[in-house]
Amino acid sequence: MRIFICLMAIVIATTSWAEEITLSTPAEGSVSTAEGLSAWDRVYEVASHPRCANCHVGPSEQPMWSGPSYGKTRPHGMNIHAGESRIGAETMLCSTCHAYREGTGNDLPHMAPQVAMNWQLAPVEAHWFGQSSEEICNQLRDPDRNGGRTMDEIAEHLNHDLILHWAWSPGGGREPAPYSLQEHVNDILIWGVAGFPCANDQ
């Protein structure tokens, strides 16, 4: 597990509409394992929420439609397959409908969500849909399966990925991810400073 420098406060300006996030890393040694596990429970609530999990489908190439606004859980309509490219390059690009759009927009029910970056599935390794808390916890702390990211880099990733920001303001009658982006980033940092504990460690 990596060692992290204490108490770093960075305010990073993002695009004009995106939420501004402060990365405030707790001091090393200031977070107990129990507090880290509590933070992880909240992170899991976010990771397993439909706004996040629907596109973290692992080896499947089909994004999912699930959550209160969709009724029953089912694969994305229109026989959509994002392919090995994860952007639909093998069949039909996600951006055919999820077009690049500056600012917020396209937030009426049934509209294709759009943000100012290319719509895509998460990498295969980041398999969250239908996965347990332990499975996701172990994946997210594993550099071989989290894109080689440190704790701070996971938090930075959350700060810069506008698809992730969309999860907290999805519009269209969709239920937002729980907590707030800032609270989620805080929990990632608490969990990381606690040493990335997972329930299966004991």
Next chain:
Amino acid sequence: MQLTVNGQSHTVDVEDDMPLLWVLRDELGITGVKYGCGIAQCGACTVHMDGVAVRSCQVSAGSADGADVVTVEGLGTPDAMHAVQQAWVNHQVAQCGYCQSGQIMQAASLLDNNPDPSDTDIDMVMSGNLCRCGTYPRIRAAIKTAAATLKET
């Protein structure tokens, strides 16, 4: 904004958030592209933007600034039809015809990327283009005919 449509350069004065579909139909009078749903659920408004199929109802004018757009009018001409258009005629695909320009543009994009598509490939690319008349079997057959034609040329 400035854009090229079917090889012709145009300058239009519109709001950035106007859908490309309305730029084409209302500002430029290019009506081969159709309005079906306005929310990317039907595919009737499909055009090519910089060589890629897009739903023109979903693309903002701001995003299309400087783009090279092709509509069904620019894919081929009555005297020199694109292989997909010719196959559509040969198979008499259209019934009411409303969705067909979108179907043709999506099919042409499919064959640009996959010159020999299987039924599964066709279904994966064309399932976002709805046809209330149910012409899907003829669409699939026409795409295979167009693929064969393009291979010969």
